[in-house]
Amino acid sequence: MAEEWLAIATRSLVEVVAQLPVHSLPHQRSRSLLGVANVRGTLVACLSLAELLGIPAGTAQASGQRVIARMLILTGQGGPVVVPVDEVEGIHAIARHTVQPAVRDGGLAVSQFSSGVFQWQGRSITQLDDELLRQAMSRSFA
Amino acid sequence: MTPGQMRDASLLELYRMEADAQAQVLDAGLLILEREPNHAGQLEACMRAAHSLKGAARIVGLDDGVKVAHAMEDLLVAAQEGLLRLLPEQIDGLLQGTDLLRRVGAQDAAYAPSAERIEQLVALLERQLATAVPALGRGTAAEPVLPQTSLAPQVAAQEPAEELPDEGRGRVLRVSAERLDHLLDMSGKALVEFQRIQPLTDSLQRLKRQQSAVRRALDGLRDLTLNSSLEPQAQALLDESRAQLAECQQLLQTHFEAFDEFAWEGGLRSRSLYDAALSSRMRPLADVLVGRARMVRDLGRSLGKQVRLDIEGDATQVDRDVLERLDAPLTHLLRNALDHGIELPELRVRKGKAEEGRLLLRARHRAGMLVLELSDDGAGVDVEHLREVVVTRKFASAETAARLSEDELLAFLFLPGFSLREQVSEMSGRGVGLDAVQHALRQLRGSVRLEARRGEGSTFILQVPLALSVVRSLVVEIAGEAYAFPLAHIEHMLRVSVEDVVQLEGRQHFWHGDRHVSLIAASQLLQRPEGRCEEAGIALVLIRERDNLYGIAVDRFIGERTLVVMPLDARLGKVRDVSAGALLDDGTPVLILDVEDLFSSIGKLLGSGHLERVDRRSQGVQEAARKRVLVVDDSLTVRELERKLLLSRGYDVAVAVDGMDGWNALRDEHFDLLITDIDMPRMDGIELVTLLRRDSRLRTLPVMVVSYKDRDEDRRRGLDAGADYYLAKASFHDEALLDAVQVLIGEAQG
Numbered sequence: 001m002a003e004e005w006l007a008i009a010t011r012s013l014v015e016v017v018a019q020l021p022v023h024s025l026p027h028q029r030s031r032s033l034l035g036v037a038n039v040r041g042t043l044v045a046c047l048s049l050a051e052l053l054g055i056p057a058g059t060a061q062a063s064g065q066r067v068i069a070r071m072l073i074l075t076g077q078g079g080p081v082v083v084p085v086d087e088v089e090g091i092h093a094i095a096r097h098t099v100q101p102a103v104r105d106g107g108l109a110v111s112q113f114s115s116g117v118f119q120w121q122g123r124s125i126t127q128l129d130d131e132l133l134r135q136a137m138s139r140s141f142a
Numbered sequence: 143m144t145p146g147q148m149r150d151a152s153l154l155e156l157y158r159m160e161a162d163a164q165a166q167v168l169d170a171g172l173l174i175l176e177r178e179p180n181h182a183g184q185l186e187a188c189m190r191a192a193h194s195l196k197g198a199a200r201i202v203g204l205d206d207g208v209k210v211a212h213a214m215e216d217l218l219v220a221a222q223e224g225l226l227r228l229l230p231e232q233i234d235g236l237l238q239g240t241d242l243l244r245r246v247g248a249q250d251a252a253y254a255p256s257a258e259r260i261e262q263l264v265a266l267l268e269r270q271l272a273t274a275v276p277a278l279g280r281g282t283a284a285e286p287v288l289p290q291t292s293l294a295p296q297v298a299a300q301e302p303a304e305e306l307p308d309e310g311r312g313r314v315l316r317v318s319a320e321r322l323d324h325l326l327d328m329s330g331k332a333l334v335e336f337q338r339i340q341p342l343t344d345s346l347q348r349l350k351r352q353q354s355a356v357r358r359a360l361d362g363l364r365d366l367t368l369n370s371s372l373e374p375q376a377q378a379l380l381d382e383s384r385a386q387l388a389e390c391q392q393l394l395q396t397h398f399e400a401f402d403e404f405a406w407e408g409g410l411r412s413r414s415l416y417d418a419a420l421s422s423r424m425r426p427l428a429d430v431l432v433g434r435a436r437m438v439r440d441l442g443r444s445l446g447k448q449v450r451l452d453i454e455g456d457a458t459q460v461d462r463d464v465l466e467r468l469d470a471p472l473t474h475l476l477r478n479a480l481d482h483g484i485e486l487p488e489l490r491v492r493k494g495k496a497e498e499g500r501l502l503l504r505a506r507h508r509a510g511m512l513v514l515e516l517s518d519d520g521a522g523v524d525v526e527h528l529r530e531v532v533v534t535r536k537f538a539s540a541e542t543a544a545r546l547s548e549d550e551l552l553a554f555l556f557l558p559g560f561s562l563r564e565q566v567s568e569m570s571g572r573g574v575g576l577d578a579v580q581h582a583l584r585q586l587r588g589s590v591r592l593e594a595r596r597g598e599g600s601t602f603i604l605q606v607p608l609a610l611s612v613v614r615s616l617v618v619e620i621a622g623e624a625y626a627f628p629l630a631h632i633e634h635m636l637r638v639s640v641e642d643v644v645q646l647e648g649r650q651h652f653w654h655g656d657r658h659v660s661l662i663a664a665s666q667l668l669q670r671p672e673g674r675c676e677e678a679g680i681a682l683v684l685i686r687e688r689d690n691l692y693g694i695a696v697d698r699f700i701g702e703r704t705l706v707v708m709p710l711d712a713r714l715g716k717v718r719d720v721s722a723g724a725l726l727d728d729g730t731p732v733l734i735l736d737v738e739d740l741f742s743s744i745g746k747l748l749g750s751g752h753l754e755r756v757d758r759r760s761q762g763v764q765e766a767a768r769k770r771v772l773v774v775d776d777s778l779t780v781r782e783l784e785r786k787l788l789l790s791r792g793y794d795v796a797v798a799v800d801g802m803d804g805w806n807a808l809r810d811e812h813f814d815l816l817i818t819d820i821d822m823p824r825m826d827g828i829e830l831v832t833l834l835r836r837d838s839r840l841r842t843l844p845v846m847v848v849s850y851k852d853r854d855e856d857r858r859r860g861l862d863a864g865a866d867y868y869l870a871k872a873s874f875h876d877e878a879l880l881d882a883v884q885v886l887i888g889e890a891q892g
Contacts, residue, residue, distance in 0.1 A: 021730045021731065022731075023623050023624070023723075023730070023731035023732070023733060024621075024623060024670065025714070025717050025720070025733070026667075026668030026669055026670060026717065026718065026719050026720060026733075027668065027669045027717070027718045027719070031809060031837070033714075035731075036710060036711065036714075036723060036731055036733075037731065038725055038730065038731050042331075042708065043708055043710055043711065043723040043725075043731055044711060045711040045713060045714060050838075051838075076713075077713075078712065078713050079711060079712070079713065138713070
């Protein structure tokens with residue numbers, strides 16, 4: 001996601017899918033609500049994680065490597081939610097003790113959602129708190 | 143709940159089911175008996191029904207039910223034996239008894255009939271029996287000694303399954319609606335999913351062609367090298383690649399054939415799966431007609447009219463959702479016909495009609511729609527009189543009214559509040575509530591119209607889709623995305639050239655035939671960015687709200703499609719102007735527009751006066767270069783003053799009345815500068831600026847604060863929140879504002 005690497009617990013992940021066309025909704029109420037997308041024949045709400053976390057979107061791909069944008073299907077309150085992401089690294093088991101508690105210093109909005117930070121393959125990765133994220137997602141429907 | 147109670151509860155449930163079924167038999171039978179009191183078959187059927195209910199009531203311990211059923215049975219047995227003739231009074235009593243039997247098992251005690259009511263009716267029935275058959279009367283009332291009575295419990299226990307009135311229509315199973323919906327949903331998806339195979343087939347075809355092209359190229363190469371001496375190694379490589387390619391082609395061909403067959407079979411199967419699932423939701427129209435004949439008769443009697451309802455095509459299959467929603471309008475129309483259509487018996491006789499009025503309900507399928515015709519042989523509508531009322535009520539001028547055709551005149555009856563009430567007693571109130579009927583049918587994506595002949599009766603013709611889950615729609619592109627208009631709501635679709643559009647009172651119109659049509663840009667209506675229209679002319683969808691025609695300008699027409707309706711995510715709530723979603727053949731989502739909603743959106747838009755032009759290409763050129771400023775202030779004076787000042791310098795200006803309004807505008811449109819007040823309702827200026835600075839896109843937008851507060855701390859608060867410039871209204875004068883604007887964003891142009 002942009003320059004940031006984020007981690008999300010697999011318990012809130014349903015599926016990783018290829019990019020889907022998203023149909024926006026008329027009279028858009030919040031910037032984080034992108035619209036609806038067709039996930040296996042159902043229309044699922046699509047949210048912008050970047051907007052939700054306050055990360056400037058779409059500035060990645062500096063490395064020149066082949067980056068494949070994906071969509072994550074996450075569990076939200078009352079049903080699944082689709083969020084587009086710039087790239088998915090994979091699913092890895094992270095030992096709990098390597099995760100440092102997050103400093104919620106209030107700088108970026110993303111830090112409001114982090115439950116911890118850990119080092120992995122030379123990258124500093126922010127772990128998202130799934131409960132906080134779920135709440136934020138529900139809010140953006142209102 | 144103790145096991146005993148549980149047993150009682152489930153027994154009661156059984157009783158209710160049986161009571162419903164048997165009561166239907168009784169209702170139907172008694173109505174026939176009223177016309178043909180000696181109909182042996184119906185007498186037998188009614189007697190058996192009453193008898194079964196007596197047994198059932200006894201099992202579950204409903205003594206009231208036993209009493210009523212018993213009294214009814216006695217009366218019917220007496221009639222069967224020819225001891226008495228069933229007169230309308232007796233039929234009334236029996237029908238009331240049927241109602242009581244339905245209600246004695248009610249879950250809600252408040253709904254169950256009172257003991258006095260039971261006694262009253264039982265007494266009434268016994269009295270009727272006693273007057274008709276004095277000898278038998280006392281005897282049976284005291285000691286019920288019919289030979290079957292002792293057998294009753296066993297008989298009743300076995301009967302429910304066999305006695306359901308559905309025998310002729312096949313066995314009926316109870317399946318939860320939710321499960322059925324899920325089945326339909328899944329099969330719909332399977333169908334859509336299979337349609338996505340088509341692009342894959344196409345690309346396989348392309349691959350095949352490409353292979354053939356490579357083959358030809360290699361063949362050419364071989365021909366060229368045939369006579370020249372090629373290095374043996376190169377020759378070997380060439381042969382090798384030709385052989386490999388041939389094999390590839392062979393393999394692809396086999397796979398392609400297998401795939402094609404699979405796709406075809408699969409498509410066929412998912413189609414029939416979907417059809418089967420759809421048809422399992424279908425119920426015969428008879429379901430919604432249960433009790434209608436009875437209602438007509440009772441209501442007729444209460445009005446002193448003799449009326450009978452005949453039904454043709456009650457086995458016609460309709461989606462159960464549609465059926466449910468047909469219930470209310472149908473009841474309404476039946477009452478209407480009874481009340482205002484059918485004349486009193488004396489009048490009918492004088493007119494040379496049969497004493498008994500007749501309502502005929504005919505149902506049939508036509509072109510994927512259910513057509514219901516409800517006709518009465520009553521008074522009909524006096525069209526000339528209607529014409530006068532239209533004029534006196536000022537719905538149309540005398541000249542216009544004179545030109546209106548009969549159909550057009552009858553359409554007035556569907557207008558809200560339109561009634562002939564005070565004018566004629568004979569058909570008083572015709573039209574009241576007809577607008578509700580029309581509304582209900584529109585909601586079903588159907589229509590209703592009236593045909594009437596004076597003195598000969600009138601016919602309401604209802605048309606509804608067979609199912610709500612599938613909708614024929616016109617798919618269009620708005621702001622680069624697909625939207626669908628249900629065909630039932632479209633008046634017309636057409637393309638007009640820019641020259642045909644005329645400007646009238648700041649709105650765009652064009653003439654369609656002899657009617658003028660207001661034009662509205664769909665993108666503005668839905669608050670979406672403007673789309674690109676590539677084709678010549680403006681693509682328009684005409685929709686009609688009563689007398690008004692609106693032309694909705696869309697980017698382009700995609701085509702007519704059959705869409706499987708799927709609800710949007712429930713968490714989204716009701717999305718304005720959208721009724722549901724659906725998927726196109728290629729799996730892309732499409733939103734189905736809610737036309738009723740659109741009308742209110744159009745109303746709002748026209749009221750606001752901010753109508754955009756639909757042919758924006760012509761004007762876009764000079765607009766682009768001008769800088770846009772958003773002025774947010776709750777004071778009209780300040781807003782207007784600032785707006786005029788900025789306009790005079792050539793800036794493009796938009797206004798908003800408070801922070802919330804401003805924030806919405808900022809998110810939707812592009813601006814080069816924001817000028818805002820601090821003290822405002824809903825969202826104040828500080829909040830607005832803070833929000834702005836948190837937003838990734840708007841973070842860098844220059845902001846100027848104009849406020850009455852000019853203390854240092856106010857100034858600091860504004861600047862801390864992220865304002866670039868703070869101007870106190872005390873020191874406000876034209877030049878100060880304009881200078882500051884120029885410092886922040888430069889001249890209006892460039």
